[in-house]
Amino acid sequence: MAAKLPPFEPTPLEDIPAISGRIRRGFLTHKTRPIEFRTAQLRKLYWALKDNEDLIIEACKRDLGKPTFETYLSELYWCMNDIVFMQKNLSRWAKEEKAENISFSNKLMGPRIRKDPMGAVLVIGAFNFPIQLSFGPLIGAISAGCTAVLKPSEGAPHCAAVMQKILAESLDPEFYAIVQGAVPETSALLDQKWDKIFYTGSANVGTIIAKKAAETLTPIALELGGRNPSFVTKNADPKLAARRLLWGKTFNAGQVCVSQNYTLVDKEMLQPLVKELGEQLKQFYPQGARNSPDYGRIVNQRQFQRLKKMLDESKGKIVVGGTLDEADLFIEPTVVLVDSMDDSLIKDESFGPFLTLLPVNDLDEAIRIANEVHATPLGLYPFGSKAEMEKVLSQTRSGGATLNDGFFHATIPTLEFGGVGDSGQGAYRGKASFDVFTHRRSIVTMPTWIEALLNMRYPPFTEKKLKQ
Numbered sequence: 038m039a040a041k042l043p044p045f046e047p048t049p050l051e052d053i054p055a056i057s058g059r060i061r062r063g064f065l066t067h068k069t070r071p072i073e074f075r076t077a078q079l080r081k082l083y084w085a086l087k088d089n090e091d092l093i094i095e096a097c098k099r100d101l102g103k104p105t106f107e108t109y110l111s112e113l114y115w116c117m118n119d120i121v122f123m124q125k126n127l128s129r130w131a132k133e134e135k136a137e138n139i140s141f142s143n144k145l146m147g148p149r150i151r152k153d154p155m156g157a158v159l160v161i162g163a164f165n166f167p168i169q170l171s172f173g174p175l176i177g178a179i180s181a182g183c184t185a186v187l188k189p190s191e192g193a194p195h196c197a198a199v200m201q202k203i204l205a206e207s208l209d210p211e212f213y214a215i216v217q218g219a220v221p222e223t224s225a226l227l228d229q230k231w232d233k234i235f236y237t238g239s240a241n242v243g244t245i246i247a248k249k250a251a252e253t254l255t256p257i258a259l260e261l262g263g264r265n266p267s268f269v270t271k272n273a274d275p276k277l278a279a280r281r282l283l284w285g286k287t288f289n290a291g292q293v294c295v296s297q298n299y300t301l302v303d304k305e306m307l308q309p310l311v312k313e314l315g316e317q318l319k320q321f322y323p324q325g326a327r328n329s330p331d332y333g334r335i336v337n338q339r340q341f342q343r344l345k346k347m348l349d350e351s352k353g354k355i356v357v358g359g360t361l362d363e364a365d366l367f368i369e370p371t372v373v374l375v376d377s378m379d380d381s382l383i384k385d386e387s388f389g390p391f392l393t394l395l396p397v398n399d400l401d402e403a404i405r406i407a408n409e410v411h412a413t414p415l416g417l418y419p420f421g422s423k424a425e426m427e428k429v430l431s432q433t434r435s436g437g438a439t440l441n442d443g444f445f446h447a448t449i450p451t452l453e454f455g456g457v458g459d460s461g462q463g464a465y466r467g468k469a470s471f472d473v474f475t476h477r478r479s480i481v482t483m484p485t486w487i488e489a490l491l492n493m494r495y496p497p498f499t500e501k502k503l504k505q
């Protein structure tokens with residue numbers, strides 16, 4: 038029997054100032070600063086995640102048709118592992134650091150960096166990995182000693198409601214709160230004072246957040262979308278490239294910010310790659326993706342219609358897949374051969390299960406196109422010889438990259454993750470999750486007895502002082 042999910046209820050707008058005020062006052066009690074307090078909260082969150090395992094699985098199924106395996110991998114165990122890693126390392130990271138390479142006299146002043154919490158922070162999540170993208174940054178905020186309000190995505194309402202239950206069962210309400218809702222509620226939150234805003238979502242909304250934060254000079258971290266390129270050269274292994282590119286576009290039905298948006302394929306490799314994409318897809322889903330419990334669904338009608346329009350407007354040729362079912366929010370993994378970088382499937386981030394292939398003459402052309410389409414994507418994925426992959430790295434920019442696979446770099450828990458340029462700013466995961474919510478506060482303690490040594494800094498600046 039399916040687990041009974043709690044209801045999703047938007048937070049009344051009039052309650053939002055009081056909630057943010059409570060969380061700000063909570064910070065000023067200084068109770069969240071001791072490491073013991075932070076680790077105790079993290080431990081409670083860990084067990085509440087574990088206790089609500091069935092609800093998380095059910096909520097991810099209802100919101101995104103997420104296979105249980107993917108929920109374990111990218112939501113539940115992802116967050117639980119992050120907590121364990123934080124717990125293991127927190128005391129070490131939170132320790133003060135001494136200033137390096139200083140003179141003997143400066144040493145006497147004990148110059149050092151304290152690791153202070155930023156303060157009361159706002160975390161805004163996206164829908165595609167609803168638990169991971171909300172609790173992930175929250176774990177960083179708790180670890181750094183911040184108080185926090187979490188605003189999960191209304192696009193995954195069942196997950197948002199389960200997170201509310203988990204938060205209520207585990208975290209101290211004086212210091213951590215959840216606000217539910219969409220644009221009005223998020224806008225009301227942005228009208229409050231924050232010491233940092235951590236936002237994950239589209240670049241359009243990222244711009245709104247950045248503008249609003251600029252009014253009060255509030256620091257921000259932005260984890261945005263990407264039109265990520267992949268490259269398949271004539272020296273790549275077509276079967277391996279096909280399997281790995283398919284993984285990058287079938288996981289979460291392609292609703293992954295770091296998955297490749299388009300693939301630049303050497304003309305010589307096109308036919309072998311298309312053939313392998315078709316064959317490997319059959320191996321993934323022998324009864325077809327539609328009948329497989331291992332393939333998810335598009336999150337809602339709005340996203341489904343956006344993707345359908347994108348495919349309808351494409352001038353490309355569908356060479357594998359192409360079935361859509363509106364009632365079931367199903368879009369088959371679909372390989373499309375396009376001949377222009379202006380194609381609707383390349384121009385915008387698809388954020389769905391389209392594998393768009395654009396044939397190119399050689400790697401130089403591929404690199405030029407990638408730099409023209411979007412110079413600073415979130416991720417980048419070359420397949421080819423070692424030298425070719427290094428060449429791609431040295432002639433492009435991106436938030437991160439995986440050589441010879443889809444978005445694997447984003448799955449390494451201790452590797453910091455973030456964008457560059459218009460794909461985002463500020464990284465997190467591993468130690469970076471602690472750092473992004475931490476202020477490195479420079480401190481010097483001047484001994485009283487040192488006055489005799491420092492007397493020369495005071496006017497009058499006599500001839501004698503100049504000569505010293």
Ligand code: NAD
Binds near residue numbers: 218242245
């Ligand atoms: P979205 O921008 O629509 O929504 C994200 C959050 O912003 C939600 O919580 C939503 O309530 C809020 N929001 C929406 N409109 C708003 C407005 N006008 N004012 C204030 N707040 C508003 O994004 P999404 O559809 O949930 O996610 C898809 C996008 O997110 C894609 O572009 C994807 O690439 C990106 N993404 C990036 C990362 C990353 O880590 N870099 C991860 C996941 C998704």
